[in-house]
Amino acid sequence: MAAPGASTKTGSAACAPFLALLLVLLVTGRAWCDLCRGSVGPMESRRLRAGARAEPERPKRGRRQVHASASRTRPSLKQVLRGVVRETGTTPVVQLVWEVEGQRKLSPFCGRLKAEQMKIARLQEGDEVQVRVIPGGEQLTLQLLDAPTQGRGALQRAPHSRRYPELDWPPKEGRKDDWNWMDAEPLPYCLCGIAAQHLRSEVTHVEATKATLRFFWEPTGSRDSDDLQLELSPIAATLPAEELWAYLNLTTRPPCSELLQPGQFLSVQLKDPGASADLQVALSPLQPMRPQPALSSAGSYATLVWRQHLGRARVFDAHQVAFQETPEQVATRMVAKFGQLKSWRLQSSSAFATAAFAVASASMTGARQDLVILGTMPRAERLSLLALLIAQHLDQKLLWPQERVLLLGPFARERLRSLYRSAEGDELARQHLSRVRHRTIAGSCRYVLQKFAHMGDTLTRSISLVVLEGLPSAPGVQRELNDVLRALPERRWGPTLLWHRDPHDFGPTEQPPMVQALLQAPARLRTASALHGAEQRMILVPDSLSVAAQLVAQHLAQRNSVTVFADTKLFILGELKKLVQNLEEDLAAGRLLLFNNEDWNSSSLSDVMIHALAPPSPAAYCDRLASCRKLAITLIDFKMVDGVERLNSAWLDFVSDAHELLRGDDARRLRAMRRLERHGYTKMSESFQEDFQSQEDELVWQAGIAESDTELIFDRGV
Helix, strand or coil: CCCHHHHHHHHHHHHHHHHHHHHHHHHHCCCHHHHHHCCCCHHHHHHHHHCCCCCCCCCCCCHHHHHHHHCCCCCCCCCCEEEEEEECCCCCEEEEEEEECCEEEEEEEEEEECCCCHHHHHCCCCCEEEEEEECCCCCCEEEECCCCCCCCCCCEECCCCCCCCCCCCCCHHHCECCCECCCCECECHHHCCCCCCCEEEEEEEECCCEEEEEEEECCCCCCCCCCCCCEEEEEEEEEEHHHHHHHHCCCCCCCHHHCCCCCCEEEEEECCCCCCCCCEEEECCCCCECCCCCCCCCCCCCCHHHHHHHCCCEEECCCHHHHCCCHHHHHHHHHHHHCCHHHHCCHHHHHHHHHHHHHHHHHHHHHCCCEEEECCCCHHHHHHHHHHHHHHHHCCCCCCCCCEEEEECCCHHHHHHHHHHHCCCCHHHHHHHHHHHHCEEEECHHHHHHHHHHHCHHHHHCEEEEEEECCCCCHHHHHHHHHHHHHCCCECCCCEEEEECCHHHHCCCCCCHHHHHHCCCCEEEECHHHCCCCEEEEEEECCHHHHHHHHHHHHHHCCCCEEEECCCHHHHHHHHHHHCCCHHHHHHHCCEEEECCCCCCCCCCEEEEEECCCCCCHHHHHHHHHHEEEEEEEEEEEEEECCEEEECHHHHHHHHHHHHHCCHHHHHHHHHHHHHCHHHHCCCCCHHHHCEEECCCCEEECCCCCHHHHHHHHHHCC
């Protein structure tokens, strides 16, 4: 019979393999259920070779948590606080005091004193006390200090500020350049699964009456179709021409070969099987949108013919495709396609509009280059130019009906409606303007955000062009623009069209973050007013000639050449003789030039330009700025009538367009003066009177045609 000790050793030896196996399983992290699988598969063998799994790192605290902890208002245990007793009793209530801009005030924080103190009974309401915070618990508990402590309380409040946190503007070049398939999905591989409602397909053959397409299905052995290349399945379907005509809402019946091309992607829906042996499909409401990457800077390719056509305007970094046609050919094609320029309110800037049309035609249909227009233009004409370029974008052959344009600008919807009404008589222009109005989401950033919230991501995914009328300067509007860009999908939304007044934001050096978020290597069109990038100022003065003489003397002393526009040269010369010693030498050397609206020499060039006379038109003012290198000052006359500031009638037409240059109190004063002038109100349409009808010797107003008066107010500056 074996000894008990031998039996124990034998049992331990028998258990040793089991214990070793258990130790291996614990080290490698392999579950017990893996033993039930039989043979070890490739995944298990990789896990065994990898050894023990490393302990995952503790997640770092996010930015939001850091901000929350940094803004905590409770002081630490060692900080001494001041307070005022509000309630007495067994647990008195103390309202804490904080400092605001050097003054002590009551804060909204109240706490209860700890009950285990003998001095609580001696407290009365209104007593000032010094306390410390006792951490823990579900309410703010305070400890009353035994003796007064020198020093002020630690609880303070930051002064009120409207500063916004720094915005994060991700650059546009960082966005993806992949296809936006909307709601379409590929077929399951070998049809082993469930087919989605909207399916991805590619056109393989096009005939006059139908198009043949093949479906995509998921890659072999993978269900993640977004990260891997899709495969064309052998399953084909037929798209009848009638389906395509109905989808595009066409009045004509062109062949399919004019609407589709082989290799084009389509999103389709399966139709119920009929008598035909072919698989029949219909187009989905949301069609895929192709990637539209922006090109790198192509350099200046404007030919001599185009430079002569533009005059003193300039084009930089445009792709050479834009200048393959002559200006006459582009103008003829533009008028034949979109109507007369006077219907678009572009008659005074037709040369610049032709150049913008040529550059946008190349960028929106081939090169995919962003476009920025810099400088001052008459307000009505700049929106008309943007509307024309939007119409050009919407006229593309392969643009689907669900694709939308985003136009960000003040009163953009009303001004588009006004432009449509003013084109009456030119059916071609009205046809394109109608399309622009119905397929453009126009308005302020706040309005667009409300539209996004109401319609969801279906609207944001269908944006194919972003048009922005100026970069915002107010922090609140900048935040709204940032929210608009973040609401757009991660893929590119196509080319960006931007009008901006200040050319200094688009110099040869690195662009600001806001510009980089909107544009990547854009083509730049400078109006004549932005040729030299002169700064523009508008000043309200009671006597423009006297102020102009003082400014002339100041800038001549700084060795700047000056051009002055004034209606009475003799008066300003008399004032200048009192202020400038070498006036005759400055006039003879051309350092001082005096003009009125009739005798201006457009070839003159000066450092400073002063308008003491209202320009004949906003377009003429913009053209004059091409002769100014540094600073353009406009002195607007006003007069006092019965103690009220009234604007000189000669300035009404000009300030209705150029009032955007004023800021602060001067802008408020100018708005008030413009509202007072009956001259502006007489420019409203007479249709307002047509809405009044006589009923029993009483005029009764009915809403009707007068809705158009709102747009006329915007365009005419009332």
